Amino acid sequence: MGNALPPPAYGVVCDIDVQGHPPIRQKARRTPLRSLGKLYELLKGLLTARLVSFSDSPWASPIVIVLKKNGIDIRLCIDYKRVNAITAIIEYAMPLVDDLLTEMEAYLWFCSLDAASGFWAVMMTRRARKISAFVCALGHFEWLRMPFGLKNAPMIYQRTIDNALRGFVQPKGGWANFSEKMRLAETAEAEDKAGVTEASVSPNEAPRTKFEADRALSTTESAVASLVKSPLADMYSSGEPDESSLVPVLDRRSVVDDICFGSETFEACLATLDRLLSRFRECRISVSFSNSLFVQRKVGFLCHDVSAAGIAPDAKKAAAVTELSFPASKKGVQSFLGALNYYSRFIQDFAVYGAALYQLKDADFEPGGDLSAASQSFAMLQQRIRDAPILRHFDRGKDVHVTLFANEWALSSTLMQEHEGKLHPVRFCGRVLKDADMNYHPAEKEVLALLLVLKVCYTQLVGKSIRVYTRFSTLEWVHKSKTLFGRATQFAVLLSPWHLVVERVKEKDCVFAQLLQAGLTSFVDLDESLASVAPPSKGSANVRLDPHLLYARLPTSYSGHVLSFDVSAKTETHGGYGSCSWILRKLPEWTIVIAVSAYLEATTVNLAEYAGMNNGVSAALGLAITDLVIVGDSRLAMQQSLGVIACRKETLMTQLNHHRELVAKLRLVK
Structure with a gap:
């Protein structure tokens, strides 16, 4: 239809229920003079196409001028924020992209259809026309x-397409009856329009302003508008069952005006x-021929490209x-992540590599900010x-x-199925860990990753x-054990x-790695390559969470002393x-060499961590030990001592300074 x-x-029809709210009349926003000519052309086209008319409505929403990519043409947007805030919403389930991209495994031929003009195919009721009124520098429409x-526009149109594909209800009297009524109304409207046009060019008539002829067309209600006002116009109100022999057409849903289906x-097809x-x-729904693909392999x-x-x-x-x-700003990073997030299903470990970008702050882009991890993450995600x-x-x-x-900062899972002897990906999913999740054992985090893919x-x-x-036996125990806590x-x-x-x-399992399709990363090798994309730790803007610092790795032939500590504490x-x-x-x-425990009368978890760690170092010094490896599951004391987490609380700063004094007496500490 071009x-x-x-x-x-x-x-x-489209109706707007503002639940009895009085009219909201807003002032027109200023329009740059350089855009006024383009705005006139746009409004003139809308008036000519009978998409809008002049209005005397007490309602008025302002327009927003948006430049198109070419920097010359404009797009007319209307700020309906205040109208939408008081509009009763239509509860209708919109389809999810994930669901629309499934159930295609049997298709060899595909069609992709685009409905013409989308929302503009739906007429407005008189009430909706008044409430939709907008104001600009060139008038009130x-x-x-x-x-x-x-x-409610997406829900109204989605319901229309769903009904066309499935066939739940029909206009009162049937589709053919309503089609004849609409034909008669449109014929009458065309005759009225022709009459007004002939009168408007009479040689004896005084000159008119630019919009006067259009105003003449909008002062009288057309036959089509009268039909739209009648109870016949809304088939969802009448609820008459659809008796068409053509439905149901598809066993799939569409999303608004995009329809995809196929056959073997x-x-x-x-x-x-x-x-x-x-x-x-x-149903009188038009299809855009130029934007549709008919019976293709892809x-x-x-x-998405579907084949x-x-x-x-x-x-x-x-x-x-x-x-x-x-990007040079946080907003630019957010735009990049927004564009990439739509394709996250195609990126293995997306959350793992993107965490450093999600945690960026405005201050990180100022002089002296550390963007090394973010830059590395950006490049790896692009790759x-x-x-x-x-x-x-x-x-x-x-x-x-x-x-x-x-x-330490994210989890991911990969859904796969076997094809030709190899495991091929069906879907990647993942997320950045919440603060509470970071305290979980790695095995528990993998359970969270499993729950995520089961949900998605x-x-x-x-x-x-x-x-x-999985790398751990915990998951099988959790799934089968009868003695849990x-x-x-x-x-x-x-x-x-x-x-x-x-x-x-197991680690470095070559047999499992050979099962994976080329290009898939075996999770057993991931830890070794993630240090460069580790995000900043909480409380520190410049220090990244380095896995090599947080995990003790000693050769089997290591000779020396190792100090471990553990704590527990009740809340106040x-x-x-x-x-x-x-x-x-x-x-x-x-x-x-030594094993000691101590009761702490008044303490917190953080103070108890420092007590266990510092007492252990003191004990090692008392035995004239000079080289010491300190290990523990502390989320605060250990990381503060490494400089990964900033220390600002006075009581903890005292303990941290004491720890630094103790380790300064050692020749080597890790």
């Missing part, structure tokens, strides 16, 4: 067709297309992301979207495999047996509906007491 305005869809920006054979177009003709859908081989990111959009330079694999369609007939990974891919995985590959009980409850087959993968409401213990061992025999 750029022509499509005729209105049958049986649907109201919409005759549903505009963008209204809160060319003929079957063509037959479905023919039935769909016949149904759209019946089509574009929701910025029988699987799903890939749109090549042009992915290339645009990879060509960006590192990963450049090398993004084709994700296979999920096949319910195949076994499901899941790999898990978690480190629920509709695909429900009822399936899932083989899970603490967080393990909660994990067991959440995992109880699922049938899991847990397989532990439960007594405020605690305890600490420290053990000094001699390696390589692991002989216990």
Whole structure:
């Protein structure tokens, strides 16, 4: 249909319920003089196409002029923020992108259809016309067709397309009856318009202003507008069951005006297309021929390339992301992450590599800020979207495999299925750890990664047996044990509906690595390569969380002393007491040199950590030990002593200074 305005869809109207709120009349915002000519042309086109008319409504929302990418043309946007705030929302479930990209494993031929003009195919009720009124430097106008920006517009249009594909209700009297009424109304409107036009060019008439002819057209209510006001116009209010022989057309949903479907054979796909177009003709929904693809091996859908081989990111959009330079502000980083997040399903360990970018602050971009980890993360994410694999369609007939990974700041999981003897990715997912999650044991973090993929891919995985590959035996114990406590009980409850087959993968497992499709990273090798992208630790803007600092790695032949400590403490409401213990061992025999515990009458967890660590160092010095390795699971004392976390509290600063005095007496400390 090109750029022509499509005729209105049958049986649907846009109404706006402001729940009795008095009219909101806002002032027009200033328009730059250089944009005034473009605004006039745009409004003139809308008036000519009968999309808007002049208004005498007590409502008025201001316009916002937005320049298009070419820097010359403008886009008309209306600020409906205050109108939307008082509008009663239509509760209608919108489809999710994840759901729309599934159930395509059997397709060999595809169609991708784009409905013409989208929202403009829906007529407005008289009340909606008045409430939608907008004001600008060139006048006061109201919409005759549903505009963008209204809160309920996506739901109204989605419901229209869903009804066309499924066939729930029809206009009162049937589609053919309403079609005839609309034809008569449009004929009458065309005759009225022709009459006004002839009168407007009479040689005896006085000269008119630019918009006077358009105002004449809008002063009288057209036959189509009268039909829209009638009870016949809204089929959802009448609720008459659809008796069409063409429905249901598809067993899939669309998202607003994008429709994608397919079939195993060319003929079957063509037959479905023919039935769909016949149904759209019946409902009077127009399709944009230039923006649609018919019976192809590969089509574009929701910025993805869909084919029988699987799903890939749109090549042009992915290339645009990879060509960006590192942003100069936090806002620029957020824009980059927003663009990349849409394609996160294609990036293995997206959250692991992106955490340093998520934690950036405005101060980090000032002189002296450390952007080394962020720059490295930025480059690695660009490389990963450049090398993004084709994700296979999920096949319910195949076994499901899941790999898990978690480190100090993020977790990730990979959903895979076997094709030609290799495990191919179906979906990557992950997230940055919350503060509380960071205290979990790595095995518990991997349970969180499993719960995440079960949630994200629920509709695909429900009822399936899932083989899970993990580095720890904890997951199998949590899933099967009958004697659980603490967080393990909660994990067991959440995992109880699922049938899991847990397989532990040892470090450097070559057999498992060979199962993976080329390009997939085996999680057992990840820890070695993540130091450069570690995000800043909480409380410190410039010091990154280095895995080599946080994990003690000693050769098996190491000879020396190792100090370990552990603590516990009650909160003040439960007594405020605690305890600490420290053990000094001699390696390589692991002989216990000293093991001591102490009761602390009034303490906190952080003070108890310092007490255990400092008492252990003092004990080592008392035995004339000069080289010492200190290990512990402390989230504060250890990291403050390393400079990873800033220390600002006076009581802790005293303990930290004491610790520094003690370790200064050692020849070597790690």
